[in-house]
Amino acid sequence: MLSPLAAFYKAVEEQPNRVYLRQPIDGKYQELSWAEVEIIARKMAYQLTALGINKGDKVALWSKNCAQWIMADLAIMMVGGVSVPLYPGQSKTNVQYVLEHSEAKLLFVGKHDNDKEVIDSIPQGFTTIGFPYYSGPVTHKWDDLVSHSNPDDFKPYIADLDEIMTLVYTSGTTGQPKGAVHTHKAFAFAANNFVEHVGIKSPDRAISFLPLAHVAERMIVEGQSYYGWFSISFVESLDSFADNIASVKPTLFFAVPRLWSKFQEGILGKVGGQKKLDLLLKIPVISSLIKNKIKKGLGLDKARLCGCGASPMPQALLEWFDRIDLPVMEGYGMTENLCYGTLSLPGQRSIGAVGKAFHQNQLKISSEGEILFKSPALMQGYYKDAQKTQEAFLDGFYRTGDKGEIDSQGFLRITGRVKELFKTTKGKYIAPAPIEGLLVSHVAIEQACVMGSGRNQPLAVVELSETARAMDKAEVKAQIEAHLQKVNSQLEHHERLDSLVLTQLAWTVESGLITPTLKVRRDTVEERYLQLVDEGTKGVIWGPEEAQAQSHQAA
Template sequence: MLSPLAAFLKAVEEQPNQVYLRQPVNGRYQDYTWSEVSEISKNIAYQLRTLGVEKGDRVALWSKNCAQWVMADIAIMMAGAVCVPLYPGQSKSSAQYVLEHSGAKVLFLGIHDNESDVIDAVPNELTTIGFPYYKGPVSHQWDELAVQQADDSFKVDSPDLDDLMTLVYTSGTTGQPKGAMHTHGGFAFAANNLVEQVGMTNSDRTLSFLPLAHVAERVIVEGQSFYGWFSIAFVESLDTFNDNITEVRPTMFFAVPRLWSKFQEGVLAKLGGQEKLDKLLRIPLLSSFIKLKIKKSLGLDKSVRCGCGASPMPKALLDWYDRIGLPIYEGYGMTENLCYGTRNDSDGRSIGSAGRPYNRNEVKISEEGEILFKSPSLMKGYYKDPEKTQEAFVDGYYRTGDKGIIDENGFLHITGRLKELFKTTKGKYIAPAPIEALLTSHEYIEQACVMGSGRDQPIAVLELSETARGLDKAAVEKEVLDHLEATNSQLEHHEHMSTLVLTQLMWTVEAGLITPTLKIKREAVESRYLMLADDKSKGIIWGPEETASKEHQAA
């Protein structure tokens, strides 16, 4: 099995002049061929060596996605170093912890929304290299280093498959992030097997915008490109996203439920609502035309592989995309197994499940109901944390912390988190995840967090979607209460909710309510909203940033 670096160099040898990376600059794409990427990466690797980076040293990478991100990652491998990616938007304290804990010698800095926050977080003594788009102070500029040819004596490292390739720090829903140690062999196994099972080829193209610091984008996009030899385009900014995707027209597109939901909202807003779309789709002569028009407007008319991960996608949303001829295939994995978990795709699909395991990936359910994974893609442990490493494994299987079942057809169903279960005063346990999935099936609800440990009944905090924000509050409350009644009818009596807290505040990383990987920080949401409702509360309560509509709260 070729290492990721060896697979990349093989592609350079076989298709040197084919475009690999596409970086938008001022509205126009700048293309880099495979040979150009190799040359620039080699020059940067040589400069890392001159800066004192030796084999096994850690080099950090903190930037939004761009062509230089991938080139820097390749350069780190060429230098024999270990890549330590940081999330865009990562807090100052978290970033400083990762830099110190990993012992990073050099830090690449690139595109950020708030550069002042990044500047404050970087230790003064750390050597930094600034990408072309970074305007803060740095020790060296990428453009200056990239054109300095590597010395003839410089030899590109040939890593063993057992060598450490990267430290991927968890996003840290509670406590400090942990650094998952992944080898070149583990990464190669996951990426190479994904290419074979997904069917990627060098005629494919994708658009990369989810954080490359997360293993999903790192393996599914960058990793697969090393073995599938396809091209990767990037997004210049949030404002140019639509222009970028419609120009690239990716054949593979991977996103999170929130984006698929926003795509739907945009389509319905342009068409005048779901009722009108339903009417158009019922007309035989118009149906195919409307479906194609919608896909073209999204820039996805050439996409044959649309994926989703990070959190479960509501069944209603999956059904909606199926209906317009754009099926979304979900996957399930985590940092610790390089997202090499299960897939729910055209080879076998069961909506509502997490799919079946990838090849050579063993999945079983423990006596406690916990989902366990075992494959060559598993991490070697948490960096400098043998205690947490020991806790993470049982008999060679990784403990996911998720509860689940496997049905008679081999499909995995996730039923909640072991640590998220809470008990009401009635002595009944509540699993939030299934209830949250029912709540977020409504177009007015962007995200939901069910809570209520030690209370008579659970309550839910709901972030309103863009569709609902700004609408008449009385109308929103009526619609949400009707949805609550429908949701409760599908639940056991001890799971029924009588109180909902509504908020128009967007749950963002900056607000401290979600992690950089878009997972809800339950403790943060609870501390902000739980105090608003007691066991006597009924109906709708608006969050502290809103004024409650008293006349529409149930007595």
């Protein structure tokens, strides 16, 4: 088995002049071949050595996705270093904790949405290398180091497979981040098997926009490129996102449920709503034209594999994309197993399930109903935390913390979180995830959080979609009231929601309501809203911010 760096060098040898990385600058793509990427990465590796970075030293990466991110990662591997990715939008507290806990000696820093917050987060005197798109002060600039490098005598280090390659810190919905220790062997096993069993080839095209610090993007885009030898294009900004996708026309496209929901919302807005789309799809000739126009408008008319992960995608949303001939394949994995869990594939898919276990991946359900995994992709443990490492494993299997079921065909269905279960005063346990899945099936609801520990009945807080936030409040409330009745009719009596709180405020990383990987921070949502809803409150109500705004408008 080739290590990630050795696999990269094999690609350089076999297709040196094929385009590998495509970076948009001022609306135009700058293209770098595999050979050009190798030269730049080696020049940076030479400079890392000159700066005192040796085998085993930790080097952090903190930037939005760009070509330099991947070249910096390659340079770290070339000196035998250990990469420590940081999420864009990560809090100052978490950034400083990870830098200190990982013992990082240097930080690559690049473009963020708010460079001032980044500047404030970097410890005084910490050695930094700034990517070309970063405006803050740095110790060294990427372009200066590359242009003044003479790496002719530098020989890249090819690590043994059992050596540590990276510390991937969890985004964490609660508590401090934990650093999952992954070897070159684990990374190689997962990435290579992805490529072989999904059937990825060098003519494929991927577009990278989800954080490369997240294990899914790191594996599915960067990792697989080393073994699949395909090209990667980046997104210049949020404003150019749609144009970038349309320009690239990716054959491989991976996104989180929130983005697929945004796509649906945008499509319905353009065609005039769900009723009109339903009517158009019933007309044979028009139906085909509409489907093709929608896919072309998204930039996904050449996509042969669309994926989704990081959090559950509502069944209704999966079925909706099926109807426009854009099937989305769900996958399931986590930081601790390099996203090497389960995957749905064309012809091997069951709506509502997250696929079957990958090749050489043991999947089973514990006596408590918890999903367990065991494969060569598993982490070595949590960095400098023997206790949490011990708690994370059961007889060599990783404990996911998720509850699930495996059907007779081997498809895995996730039924909730072990630790998210809560008990009402009636002594009944509530699993939030399935109820939240029903709630977000409505196009007006962006995200949902079900809570109610110690109450007679559960309740939910929801974030309205962008379209719903622009609608008349009375109309939105009426729609959600009808939807709540429909949801409650599908639940057991003890699961039925007493009330549903509508929030027009966007749930953002900055507000603390979601993690950098767009997962809901339950503790923060509960802390902000639970005590504001009196026991016994019924029906759909507006959150305190919206209610206050309405009273001001009335005055």
